[in-house]
Amino acid sequence: MNTNQKIAKVHLTSRFRQLLVAILSVSFGISMYIAMNSFMAGVNNIQTEITFTSMSHIKIYNDLSSTITQISPKPKDSNTILMVNNARNIQYTQGIKNADAIKNELLNMSEINGVALQLNEKVFIRNGVSNTSASLTGIETVNENKLFETAKYIIEGDLSELDKRSDGIILGVGLAQTIGVKTGNTISVTTSEGVSKTFKIIGLLESGSKVRDKTSALITIQTARQLFSKNKSYATDILVNTYDYNNARTVAEKVRKLTDYKVESWQEGNEQLVSSSLLRDILAIAVSLTILIVAGFGIYNIMNMTVNEKIKEIAILKAMGFNGKDVIEIFLTQSVAIGLIGGFVGLFLGNVIVQMLDIVPFKIASYNTLPVVYNIKDYILAFSFGTIITLIAGYLPSRKASKVDPVEILRG
Amino acid sequence: MNAISIQNINKHFYDPVEFQVLKDISFDVKKGEFVSIIGKSGSGKSTLLYLLSTMDTKYKGNIAINGTQVTGLSQNELAKFRNEQIGFVFQFHFLLPEFTVLDNVMLPALKLNKKSKDEIEAEAIESLYLLGLKGQELKKASKISGGQQQRVAIARALINSPSIIMGDEPTGNLDSKNTNIVFDVFKELAKERGQTIIAVTHDDEFADNCDRIIELSDGKVISQ
Numbered sequence: 182m183n184t185n186q187k188i189a190k191v192h193l194t195s196r197f198r199q200l201l202v203a204i205l206s207v208s209f210g211i212s213m214y215i216a217m218n219s220f221m222a223g224v225n226n227i228q229t230e231i232t233f234t235s236m237s238h239i240k241i242y243n244d245l246s247s248t249i250t251q252i253s254p255k256p257k258d259s260n261t262i263l264m265v266n267n268a269r270n271i272q273y274t275q276g277i278k279n280a281d282a283i284k285n286e287l288l289n290m291s292e293i294n295g296v297a298l299q300l301n302e303k304v305f306i307r308n309g310v311s312n313t314s315a316s317l318t319g320i321e322t323v324n325e326n327k328l329f330e331t332a333k334y335i336i337e338g339d340l341s342e343l344d345k346r347s348d349g350i351i352l353g354v355g356l357a358q359t360i361g362v363k364t365g366n367t368i369s370v371t372t373s374e375g376v377s378k379t380f381k382i383i384g385l386l387e388s389g390s391k392v393r394d395k396t397s398a399l400i401t402i403q404t405a406r407q408l409f410s411k412n413k414s415y416a417t418d419i420l421v422n423t424y425d426y427n428n429a430r431t432v433a434e435k436v437r438k439l440t441d442y443k444v445e446s447w448q449e450g451n452e453q454l455v456s457s458s459l460l461r462d463i464l465a466i467a468v469s470l471t472i473l474i475v476a477g478f479g480i481y482n483i484m485n486m487t488v489n490e491k492i493k494e495i496a497i498l499k500a501m502g503f504n505g506k507d508v509i510e511i512f513l514t515q516s517v518a519i520g521l522i523g524g525f526v527g528l529f530l531g532n533v534i535v536q537m538l539d540i541v542p543f544k545i546a547s548y549n550t551l552p553v554v555y556n557i558k559d560y561i562l563a564f565s566f567g568t569i570i571t572l573i574a575g576y577l578p579s580r581k582a583s584k585v586d587p588v589e590i591l592r593g
Numbered sequence: 594m595n596a597i598s599i600q601n602i603n604k605h606f607y608d609p610v611e612f613q614v615l616k617d618i619s620f621d622v623k624k625g626e627f628v629s630i631i632g633k634s635g636s637g638k639s640t641l642l643y644l645l646s647t648m649d650t651k652y653k654g655n656i657a658i659n660g661t662q663v664t665g666l667s668q669n670e671l672a673k674f675r676n677e678q679i680g681f682v683f684q685f686h687f688l689l690p691e692f693t694v695l696d697n698v699m700l701p702a703l704k705l706n707k708k709s710k711d712e713i714e715a716e717a718i719e720s721l722y723l724l725g726l727k728g729q730e731l732k733k734a735s736k737i738s739g740g741q742q743q744r745v746a747i748a749r750a751l752i753n754s755p756s757i758i759m760g761d762e763p764t765g766n767l768d769s770k771n772t773n774i775v776f777d778v779f780k781e782l783a784k785e786r787g788q789t790i791i792a793v794t795h796d797d798e799f800a801d802n803c804d805r806i807i808e809l810s811d812g813k814v815i816s817q
Binding site for chain 1: 639643646648649668669672673674675676677681683687688689690691692696700701703704705706749761
């Protein structure tokens with residue numbers, strides 16, 4: 182420890198209470214930064230998790246073309262008038278006929294984690310006198326489970342049962358309640374074209390989304406193709422999951438080169454999700470930075486008071502031959518010490534707060550406590566922001582101290 | 594070689610109105626001389642001392658200390674120069690209150706960093722004993738009496754064996770007993786160690802016992 186640091190140490194330790202307040206203000210700022218960001222990241226994670234229980238990162242489907250080409254030739258001269266009455270944009274093809282070929286190509290792409298085909302149609306479900314409309318989804322059970330962990334949400338029965346019997350169906354709990362059926366009962370499904378088939382309920386689905394639970398019914402895609410008389414490679418939707426859902430947009434761009442069907446990344450279909458998680462991030466950072474800056478003002482204030490209090494001592498040090506740099510070192514050392522001690526205490530305190538949040542009971546999706554994320558990046562950022570702010574807050578008063586004119590002070 | 598040599602010093606104050614404090618002052622001080630500067634208040638004697646101390650650099654003229662031209666040196670160079678060459682004793686002792694007596698005495702030497710800490714400590718203790726402060730060295734500087742504090746300040750001024758010791762009314766705040774102690778210490782330093790002493794004082798008795806008196810009036814040297 183050199184002489185300047187020794188002086189800094191005496192200054193710090195001789196006013197313990199002020200030191201404590203300064204350290205606490207830094208710790209508070211840093212711990213709040215950590216707590217806010219860990220919590221917000223947890224909330225964002227849960228939001229995405231809920232979202233992706235039923236939604237894939239990229240969806241490929243047959244969309245009605247939005248560009249309408251005029252089929253009839255333009256009139257050759259201005260004396261002829263062309264009139265088309267009742268022009269309509271008609272969908273010529275439905276669904277995706279060669280889904281397997283596209284699926285194989287997709288699986289060759291390194292960014293893609295999994296692909297599942299679905300056949301979605303509206304149907305009527307009838308149980309004796311009670312009947313209701315439902316959306317029937319033909320799924321590839323293994324792939325579906327890989328993408329959405331569907332098996333986790335089957336509360337009765339088993340997803341793999343679907344593959345064992347072709348007349349098996351899984352109903353959403355809300356839907357089963359609506360028509361008053363239980364596992365083991367049989368129901369009849371009628372398509373819009375009037376084809377009926379009897380299914381046996383082998384399981385119930387509770388996804389957490391009320392709407393979904395009230396409308397959805399799952400069967401295997403093979404059975405669905407039969408029911409709707411489609412070829413064996415038919416699907417209405419190809420659902421694609423990437424390794425990192427944040428990359429969905431760029432992957433979607435690549436997929437567009439493979440197929441003419443509509444390729445939609447989750448961000449395009451759900452702008453509100455993207456913007457709300459972005460807004461939460463901005464809010465968390467803004468609030469926590471504000472807290473850190475307020476802590477910085479606290480340190481600035483304390484250091485400023487210290488400099489004013491010690492102005493005679495600064496003058497005497499200068500008279501004894503300490504130069505401006507020494508004075509800056511003396512006072513900057515103090516704020517760096519406050520910053521570092523406060524920083525470490527803050528990291529510890531922040532972690533304690535996050536752990537406490539982690540055990541607060543709060544039921545949401547598959548969580549029973551408040552969602553938090555332990556991210557080392559938050560800790561590093563909080564610590565560096567905290568120390569940078571203390572450094573700035575300490576430097577300004579130090580510079581003022583270094584400019585003290587000893588003559589003015591000593592002459593009184 | 595002269596300990597201090599000043600030529601044609603002029604200094605103005607500009608705030609609140611322009612006022613010439615020092616008018617064309619020139620004199621030399623020999624090595625080992627015990628000089629006191631006297632004059633009525635407002636005569637510019639303290640101003641002159643702070644110019645000599647190298648802390649105040651806003652003046653016209655030329656100051657050389659121990660053959661070194663200090664006029665025109667940078668603040669950092671001057672700080673180093675003061676550390677090595679000049680010791681100060683002020684009217685108000687100006688110790689660092691949170692440090693022990695011993696630390697206060699040692700600080701300038703620690704800053705100079707030419708001797709080991711143990712050597713510095715030994716010297717500091719020796720000089721505190723010389724000034725009759727045995728047993729006080731580990732007390733906080735704010736916990737000893739005014740007379741003792743002033744003697745600590747002298748010990749601090751001596752620690753780097755400066756060639757020049759400057760005092761701004763070093764006895765201004767002391768009773769006659771302590772004044773005599775301080776005076777005797779100064780006298781001894783000048784005689785035995787050959788250190789030059791230059792002190793601003795109001796105390797006529799103090800001044801009369803010095804080797805030489807420089808009297809200022811309205812910014813001019815009227816006798817020396």
